[in-house]
Amino acid sequence: MALPSADTVVDYPRGAVESDGTVVHVADGPGDLVAVLLDRTAFHPVDAHWPDQPADRGVLEVAVPGGPALPVIDAVVAATDGETLFLGGDVPVRTGTEGWVFSVAHLVPAGTVIAEGDRVRVIVDADHRAALSIGHTACHLASLALDRALSDAWGKPVPGDALGAPGFDAQAIETSTILERGSRDVYRIGKSLRRKGFDPAAFDDPVAVAGRVNAILGEWTASGASVRVDASEPGLSARRSWVCDLPEGEARIPCGGTHATGLADLGTVSVSFETEDVPGARRVVMTTTAG
Known part of the structure; x- marks a missing residue:
């Protein structure tokens, strides 16, 4: 064959x-x-x-x-x-x-x-797809909100995210898992990130960080911004991007997944953090939920 x-x-x-x-x-x-x-x-x-x-x-x-x-x-x-x-x-x-x-x-x-x-x-299974799509859109939104909330924790310039904020998510991410109506993202704050200018003390109060992120998420979801996936070609290997028209401007992130059609589909989006000191680094887990 x-x-x-x-x-x-x-x-x-x-x-x-x-x-x-x-x-x-x-x-x-x-x-x-x-x-x-x-x-x-x-x-x-x-x-x-x-x-x-x-x-x-x-x-x-x-x-x-x-x-x-x-x-x-x-x-x-x-x-x-x-x-x-x-x-x-x-x-x-x-x-x-x-x-x-x-x-x-x-x-x-x-x-x-x-x-x-x-x-x-x-x-x-349309219900399962919808739940994962909402989770994936919430994941991208939370990563952008986290970058914005941590923007004053950098002492040196680093590449910006899709909205121009210092890209903590891109610099520190270890794993990202899309869940039904949510996600789980694991970050590592180690020597390399500190050399790039990030202050680990930013996560000394994870509840305060969550509060700042959730305030930003509240503003964005209230906008009901539209979401779409742009593809250069119809084939599996084509480059695709998640695009969201947020109040600050258009956010465009390379992505091969599925997504909601707008932030109104997400309901309330919130994050919480767990932190753990590991040898030579601090491990931060962000759990995002939508609903």
């Missing part, structure tokens, strides 16, 4: 939760799963190189008489160099690397009869 020769066209950046496509490749997946690659899908996959947003949930319906509705157990980014297909964590390059083709691999139970050329319909 031939390997994919073009990126999967993805419909999830525009909010689609259903799509029709054609099977272009079927391969063995992990464990008792089969990887089904389509020419087009609304299913958002996990990218192993930045796995912040979980995969969508849903089913894949084979459009033949009596065709099955297959539960999609997981969805991951797949890539091929024209000779070998790699799945998920085995993909050796970042999505978008020149000379590679990138696909969404829908992982379904083994033993199902599905073949190249079959027409299928993908149906995403």
Whole structure:
């Protein structure tokens, strides 16, 4: 069976939760799963190189008489160099690397009869998608509010964020996890960040920091600003950006996830912090909730 020769066209950046496509490749997946690659899908996959947003949930319906509705157990980014297909964590390059083709691999139970050329319909769990989309938008909003709240903690100039504030989030982030209607971001304030001019004492009172961040979030969500995802091309490896028209101006952040259509969808957004001193550094966890 031939390997994919073009990126999967993805419909999830525009909010689609259903799509029709054609099977272009079927391969063995992990464990008792089969990887089904389509020419087009609304299913958002996990990218192993930045796995912040979980995969969508849903089913894949084979459009033949009596065709099955297959539960999609997981969805991951797949890539091929024209000779070998790699799945998920085995993909050796970042999505978008020149000379590679990138696909969404829908992982379904083994033993199902599905073949190249079959027409299928993908149906995403819309409620789960909406909750993750709200969580992802709240995550970006909270990161910008945090940068603004910490702007006076810098003694040296550092690259600015999408609104021009010193980019604490970009400089200190270790991991980011998108949750249903929220997120969890882990930061490290160590020697490197201190050399760049950040004062760790800014987090001596995490409750005060949360208060400043939440005040900013309140102003922004009250604006009901619009949100959209801009894409340079329809393929999986295209560059995409989260764009929000905030009162301070347009914020644009590179992002491959899904999002709400406006801040009015988020309800009240708030953050809380946990801090822990670890060898040579301070670890800060920001939990964001929307609702």
